[in-house]
Amino acid sequence: MALTGIEIYKLLPKTNCKECGFPTCLAFAMKVAAKAVEISLCPDLSEEAKQALEAAARPPIRLVTIGAGERKVEVGNEVVMFRHEKTFYHPPGLMFRVNDTAAPEEIAKLVEEVASYSVERVGMQLELDGFAIDNKSGDAAAFANCAELVESKTDLPLVLMSSDPACMSAALEKVATGKPLLYAANKDNSDKMVELALKYGCPLAVYASDGLSELAELTEKVSEGGVEDIVIDPGARDFAQSLTTLTQLRRLALRKSFRPLGYPIITFPGEAAASAEEEALLAGQQIAKYAGIIVLDRFSPSVAYPLLTLRLNIYIDPQKPIQMTPGVYQIGAPKETSPLCVTTNFSLTYFSVAGELESSAWASWLLVCDTEGLSVLTSWAAGKFDAEKIAKSVKEFDVAKNISHRSLVLLGKVAVLRGELEEELPDWKIMVGPLEAMDIGGYLKQHWTA
């Protein structure tokens, strides 16, 4: 855990040499404790002190990278149990299982579908993260060929799934440069798996389903063998078991600083699921409750879209809602007679409204007011979206210069603002628009006459 300023001071040379830019070692130590400067600014730090500081700075859950290149996935390094306490940092990787017993055309088709899947939400492109190649055949050549085939079709990260070191070795000969995650070391094969992980510089998953003590014992063995990038699988496969076990693992790492289990967790929600829906819902639970890598068995866009949306929801920093810059936005190519709509700068509100205006083919002006990233009703309730604020925005962004009319459409459930707004903007006609973004097109068609 983090050291105090005094504890850091004790590790410093205490020469007050000022090389770090601070007048005394103590002053420097205080800044380091506050994370305002890096310890590396001290030129005379002893090896021993460096190690002590590094150990203290080591995150309670190790950050592990799967894959190489642009699309690599980084998981772990979480610091809280609940997102409201700070935020969740590293969204779990969503990977899809490919069986090496499947026909090559089938494999190629799945890889193509998953790798090219992309869906837009609040101005972001959401994508899936990789493939887990499962050595169902038990055959080394089949496994290696399958891995090679998948790798030839995508640069997304891979997980190699085999408990047979010979099969793992065969596949690694083909695809090791992509730094796949090796799944998994168990109590019978761990020495050989450690050897392979070290030889190819790959992260290694550790599996033990007979209790967390056994799992901890095995990770310690693996880590003593020299592998540090570890992902753990406690074997929890159902809803209740997964929730309990993953909660315990997160608590052990964060609350007890228990190093042997301070690693990201890999889950397989499809293994105990009877349907795609059930699998998706368990994956959803695991996104919120503590998984690092989620390997899915069934791909379809209608499952991928809600899963990616949920991941975005849960991993958004609660202190920083996605915001739009306040101002006047052009939707399509608006003319001076085009409608003027008003809304907040909560990104979701903006994209819902802009999307509807676009799809209903209404070129228009959209005035986005600064509500500190809050949605219409929330910001109204918090007093950040009122008549005064709207009137101020109308003037500040000189909305009138673009348009020949003086009509303004209020969107969302804030009809209550009309009266006050008419007082604030006496030259304007205030129109109360629809409650839901999706009804904007119909509303304008019926009511817009300017």
Add this chain to the structure above:
Amino acid sequence: MAAVEMPVEKWTGKVHEVRLGGEGRKSIVVGGETTLPFLHFEGSIPNRIAVAVEVQDQEPSDWATSLVSAWGDVLRDPGAWAKKAAEFGADIIVLRLRSAHPEERNTGAAEAKAAVDKVLSAVDLPVIVLGPEVAEKDNEVLVAASEVARGSRVALGNCMEKNYRTIAATAIADGHVVIAKTPIEINLAKQLNILISDIGVPVDAILMDPTTGALGYGLEYSYSMMERLHLAALQGDAMTAMPMVCTVGEEAWRQKEARVAEGVPASWGDHEQRSLLWEEFTAISLINSGADIVVLRHPKAVEVVKATIDRLMSQV
């Protein structure tokens, strides 16, 4: 090495238990948890999370076609609708008096009484009655509903900051439960619970609705707010310890992802499965953050969410 010692939190608080129904009809108790959702190893979760099904007092004109076809003709009659909902496995029937909304048919006390009566005589399940969420109309129709439902211990919703007095008073007089609704804010939720308690509603007769955000539309706000409320309850704050109700179906099915089949990106996938998952993901996420009652719309979602609750309630 030594066995790993499981960290167990010592909570001092408990979610209040609230009973609905009884006196000749089935009763259900919600709440009573002494730990976080489904952590059976450190506390007790004495009552199953309940699945309620929404019924309206008039045929919905704006429902997605997949919802309409899942229910069929019963949508025209709240009694038949409630009966079918019971067959689909509802633990509780939620009757939304939507026709009372001034922008709908602006119906009044008499129509409300008739609708409540229909539902109460059609099924023996516990009932929740929701007004149109317009303060004056809520007062009018919920007072009428309260009278008809005397003895059935229904929940009346919603008590909002502006109009909790009338509804709370009528609930006290007729022995009902109230739902306190606030807009996703922990202090507002607590404050309203205090106000309602102060005028004499006992804590075992208050449910709270901290406002539901659907998947992709503010789910994370509801999720975290509910975790905070639940944690505060477990830490001993009796005024955040009311069991939580989430109007999942209503919120999920308002969204374009659930409603619209045509003219959406191909990456949204099959409409039928996507729309169901939109409701189910919202439900399961909120159940995992502390919901005690989820109100659903689609019969298939009722089945799937109930099955998932069974899995979560089972001791590991």
